[in-house]
Amino acid sequence: MADPEILLDVKNLVTQFDVSRGMFRGTAPLRAVNDVTFTLHQGETLGIVGESGCGKSTLGRTIMRLIEPFSGSILWQGKQLTELPPEEMRLARRDMQIIFQDPIASLDPRMTVGQIIGEPLSLFEASLSKSDQRARVEETMDTVGLSPEMINRFPHEFSGGQAQRIGIARAIVTRPKLVVCDEPVSALDVSIQAQIVNLLKDLRERYKLTFLFISHDLSVVRLVSDRIMVLYLGRVVEVGDKDVVFDHPAHPYTQALLAAAPIPDPKLARQKQRVPLIGDPPSPLNPPPGCVFSNRCPMVKDACHTAQPPLHTARTGQQAACILVG
Amino acid sequence: MAEQLLSISDYTVRFHTPDGYVHAVSDMNLNVAPGEKLAIVGESGSGKSQCWMGVMGLLAKNAHVNGTASFGGQNLLQMSPAQLDKVRGREITMVFQDPMTALNPTLRISTQLMEPLEVHFGATRAQAQKEAIDMLDRVGIPDPATRFRQYPHEMSGGMRQRVVIAMALLTKPKLLIADEPTTALDVTIQAQILDLFNELVAESGTSLVIISHDLGVVAGIADRVGVMYAGRIVEDAPVDALYDTPAHPYAQALLHSIPRVDRAEADVKPIAGRPPSLMRMPTGCAFHPRCGYATDTCSNEVPKLDRVATDHRAACFYPLTSPADERVAAHG
Numbered sequence: 001m002a003d004p005e006i007l008l009d010v011k012n013l014v015t016q017f018d019v020s021r022g023m024f025r026g027t028a029p030l031r032a033v034n035d036v037t038f039t040l041h042q043g044e045t046l047g048i049v050g051e052s053g054c055g056k057s058t059l060g061r062t063i064m065r066l067i068e069p070f071s072g073s074i075l076w077q078g079k080q081l082t083e084l085p086p087e088e089m090r091l092a093r094r095d096m097q098i099i100f101q102d103p104i105a106s107l108d109p110r111m112t113v114g115q116i117i118g119e120p121l122s123l124f125e126a127s128l129s130k131s132d133q134r135a136r137v138e139e140t141m142d143t144v145g146l147s148p149e150m151i152n153r154f155p156h157e158f159s160g161g162q163a164q165r166i167g168i169a170r171a172i173v174t175r176p177k178l179v180v181c182d183e184p185v186s187a188l189d190v191s192i193q194a195q196i197v198n199l200l201k202d203l204r205e206r207y208k209l210t211f212l213f214i215s216h217d218l219s220v221v222r223l224v225s226d227r228i229m230v231l232y233l234g235r236v237v238e239v240g241d242k243d244v245v246f247d248h249p250a251h252p253y254t255q256a257l258l259a260a261a262p263i264p265d266p267k268l269a270r271q272k273q274r275v276p277l278i279g280d281p282p283s284p285l286n287p288p289p290g291c292v293f294s295n296r297c298p299m300v301k302d303a304c305h306t307a308q309p310p311l312h313t314a315r316t317g318q319q320a321a322c323i324l325v326g
Numbered sequence: 327m328a329e330q331l332l333s334i335s336d337y338t339v340r341f342h343t344p345d346g347y348v349h350a351v352s353d354m355n356l357n358v359a360p361g362e363k364l365a366i367v368g369e370s371g372s373g374k375s376q377c378w379m380g381v382m383g384l385l386a387k388n389a390h391v392n393g394t395a396s397f398g399g400q401n402l403l404q405m406s407p408a409q410l411d412k413v414r415g416r417e418i419t420m421v422f423q424d425p426m427t428a429l430n431p432t433l434r435i436s437t438q439l440m441e442p443l444e445v446h447f448g449a450t451r452a453q454a455q456k457e458a459i460d461m462l463d464r465v466g467i468p469d470p471a472t473r474f475r476q477y478p479h480e481m482s483g484g485m486r487q488r489v490v491i492a493m494a495l496l497t498k499p500k501l502l503i504a505d506e507p508t509t510a511l512d513v514t515i516q517a518q519i520l521d522l523f524n525e526l527v528a529e530s531g532t533s534l535v536i537i538s539h540d541l542g543v544v545a546g547i548a549d550r551v552g553v554m555y556a557g558r559i560v561e562d563a564p565v566d567a568l569y570d571t572p573a574h575p576y577a578q579a580l581l582h583s584i585p586r587v588d589r590a591e592a593d594v595k596p597i598a599g600r601p602p603s604l605m606r607m608p609t610g611c612a613f614h615p616r617c618g619y620a621t622d623t624c625s626n627e628v629p630k631l632d633r634v635a636t637d638h639r640a641a642c643f644y645p646l647t648s649p650a651d652e653r654v655a656a657h658g
Contacts, residue, residue: 051512159600189369190539194583194596216513219542223585223594243590260517261587262542266565268588269546277514279468280482 006075007177007210008040008063013072015055015062015234019285030285032058034234036072040178045204045211047225047242049218049257051281055234056214060180063212064096065089077177094124097171101183103163107155114151117141117169124174136173143206144169144199161192165199172203180212185220197223218261222246230254233284233292236311240318250320253293291322299324330396331500331533332358332381337393337403339373339380339557347390348604350376352557354393355631358501363527363534365548365565367541367580369601373557374537378503382420383410397501416446419494423506425486429478435462435489436474442497461492465522484515488522495526502527505537520547541584545569550637553577556602556612559631563638573640573647576613611642619644 015033020026032055040046048056061067063074065081074081076092084092097120100106107116117137121128128136138148144165155163164184171179181200185193201224204211215221221228228245230238230253238251249255256277263269277296282288288295290305297304303323311319312326339351351373358364368374379385381395381402395402402413422428430438439461440454449457455474462470465488478486487507494502504523508516524547527534538544544551544565551568553561553576561574572578582595599616602608608615614624623643631641634648 051514161600189601190541191369191580191583191597192600194585194594195598197585197594198596218513219585219587222587222590246587247590256514258587260514262513262516262520262540262546263586263588264541264545264569264581264584265586266545266548266569269542272546277518280484280515281512 009075011073014070016070044226047221047228048214050231054231095177097176098180099184120174140169140173178210182214238320248316250314330357331360333396340390342388363549365544365551366537368554372554374554416497418501419499421504421507465492501533503535561640573634573645
């Protein structure tokens with residue numbers, strides 16, 4: 001039977017888009033998420049990192065079926081999510097919510113804050129009376145640090161940080177189990193980022209939330225995650241305990257990524273040895289043969305050009321998709 | 327005192343709006359030395375971009391600029407557009423945040439790269455072409471002769487930013503102003519571009535002003551840092567001094583609010599509240615409503631940017647660099 005501790009069990013997930021090759025030339029398949037397998041335990045935070053185009057946002061959306069998977073399995077609390085009938089799928093969404101990157105654009109400009117935060121309640125707890133719904137909305141506003149007096153205001157009246165608090169309130173008002181946080185602080189100013197990160201950590205504690213935390217910012221991911229999954233060109237290249245991955249990265253890509261991350265300490269910055277990564281990531285329409293990282297890898301071997309290596313367990317305990325590991 | 331390349335004094339930028347004047351930059355006094363790498367740090371709305379747009383004469387029509395920006399003995403703020411055209415793009419060049427919109431999508435890279443050489447130096451096509459291709463090679467573009475004939479859309483973001491940097495360095499400027507040059511780029515590409523800046527600036531002796539919100543990026547490139555808050559420079563310090571012993575409470579709070587990729591401890595201290603709206607500025611020190619050390623003096627008077635140590639200035643009545651007992655005494 002399914003382990004009750006496992007909230008989400010994803011196996012060999014593939015998300016594929018058909019991309020136009022140009023007029024009359026048909027389409028080409030683009031695998032944005034390619035053979036991704038992971039589990040998410042109740043109450044844990046899995047950080048997903050990678051650069052633009054690595055498929056991290058597509059992965060977040062696919063596990064919520066906001067984008068339909070091409071193949072693979074998504075077990076949500078032991079049930080195959082892709083086979084759920086529409087009504088059950090609708091109800092499952094009550095337990096899985098999402099916070100988006102752009103706080104203003106993700107709020108309907110013609111709805112008041114009360115309507116925005118109350119909408120999930122109207123959808124999932126329709127039996128709630130008007131006054132009970134209002135009470136829940138006000139309570140949630142208070143929880144995320146918004147004054148309940150602002151309930152009749154419109155999104156444009158708020159700053160970015162406050163708007164993100166509205167987005168967070170909307171996501172937690174139905175007391176979900178899983179919240180996908182898709183770059184929730186990237187659009188915010190530095191001094192505001194820390195406020196929102198701390199708010200998310202408090203809410204996680206308070207409501208026993210499970211987070212899938214997607215970000216390109218390695219320092220923010222390190223701050224909030226228990227485990228880290230590194231994506232490159234749609235594939236998992238490394239996954240493991242946060243401190244192990246950050247302090248002893250096993251995959252050459254993770255090593256390069258961490259070496260490139262800026263450190264706010266001028267003395268360390270001067271000493272820092274960068275792993276020189278040449279060029280840009282290849283297009284996912286035209287991945288290199290063999291290992292996805294082979295054409296930029298500073299440690300590339302002949303064997304890397306033949307097949308994509310599976311995840312190997314490294315000596316430090318994490319898993320990495322590299323033939324040099326293990 | 328050494329000769330300064332650019333000397334900005336009593337500089338103010340105001341915008342005329344239907345609701346009155348908005349002060350984007352107030353009472354700025356700042357120097358840039360030859361060969362120096364100066365970083366300007368601040369959050370959105372701090373005036374960090376507007377002040378340099380003003381120096382370059384690139385502000386919107388409703389902007390009013392006062393003060394002086396002395397460059398090679400001439401005040402840039404008093405120059406006619408024709409005079410300014412001789413300086414801009416030649417002695418002072420700029421690199422912007424978004425590499426796609428900084429290039430003209432309808433023109434080949436070649437046309438855009440050769441233009442400054444032809445306009446400012448009257449170079450022949452052959453000369454300009456040779457210099458431009460050499461420069462593409464120096465900024466690390468593989469196969470520069472082929473890339474030279476391409477359009478911007480045929481290149482990735484990192485590649486386009488390299489083209490923009492090549493363009494900015496072609497005229498061998500005395501000053502390069504880079505406004506968030508790596509913010510739109512991925513972290514591995516950002517590292518490449520910052521390395522490139524460090525190399526090229528050291529090689530050519532050009533002064534660099536880099537505008538950034540990212541204290542990690544700044545730590546890796548700057549010699550000196552100016553911190554801006556609500557339109558004012560609140561601290562101006564050598565890079566090590568700023569990170570080791572910040573004098574202004576805002577600079578200190580900002581350093582405490584950022585998570586670090588190289589450390590396991592799981593805490594950041596946010597700054598309470600948010601930066602003030604430029605339309606509704608608090609009285610006195612603009613940071614006082616968010617400052618843990620503020621007194622009545624702070625809410626009534628605007629602190630001047632004063633020397634707190636060698637080559638280190640801060641605009642605070644109770645700078646953190648002074649001994650703690652002095653601060654307590656000052657409070658009492």
